[in-house]
Amino acid sequence: MSIEVIHLRKILKILYSTPAQRTSALRSDIREDIARDGGGTISGGDFYGPFWRDAKDHVFGFGDLHDATEHRIESNPRRENLYPQLRDGFLLWWNERRRWTNEPFHQLDAPKGRHIFADIGATVKVDNLLAVRDGRNADHFVYPYFSPTPPLGDEPGRLGLWLLREALPRINPDDLRVLDVIRGQTFAIERNPLQGDEGDVFAARYRAALNEWRRLWSEYE
Secondary structure, eight states: OOTTEEEHHHHHHHHTSOHHHHHHHHHHHHHHHHHHHTTOOOTTOOSSHHHHHHHHHHHTTSOOHHHHHHHHHHHOGGGTTHHHHHHHHHHHIIIIIOSOOOSOOEEOOOOOEEEEEGGGTEEEEEOOOEEEEOTTSOEEEEEEEOOSSSOOOHHHHHHHHHHHHHHOTTSOGGGEEEEETTTTEEEOTTTSOOOSOHHHHHHHHHHHHHHHHHHHHHTTO
16 A cells, blocks of 8 residues: 555554664555556565454454464464564453453444545545444444554654544544554543644654655656
């Protein structure tokens, strides 16, 4: 997926990586674009998607995340390093840090949306949330950030919350969370209140990344 149309978790990683890591990620994005344009396939597929499906199954009692992680690693040894970290971080949040404990938990239809940055010609997509209604009929919508680096701090956490609010206007912002999965840490507006400049900060960082991406593209033409 081009950086001009990109998932929220991926753009947050790019925007807050070190300069060297960001350049490496942008070059990888360009090579994938070239492969797609040439009719080729992208190696590796969706690395994190199977884990997130297993995590959702764990929440709703359809499976056990420890067992599922073992099976995933057996089927693909490339997962041996990160999948246990994702599992342990998710379970740290789910078992110890999650503030809502009212069972049973019911699965809701997960919302989807996007936010268009018209001034810079770019779009950020939001999908695949963990959508839960608890035993008190309170709704919770959790968006996952999977990358081991960089960790989400307060500013990228707030930018993620702001983007979710813009992309999902029908969802109560108080019900939204961004989960840094590996670290088992969530960001919520009640604990990480928006400061009012998130849109400007996001656009400025995104514009700089786009400019670098376009400059790097010229090397492949």
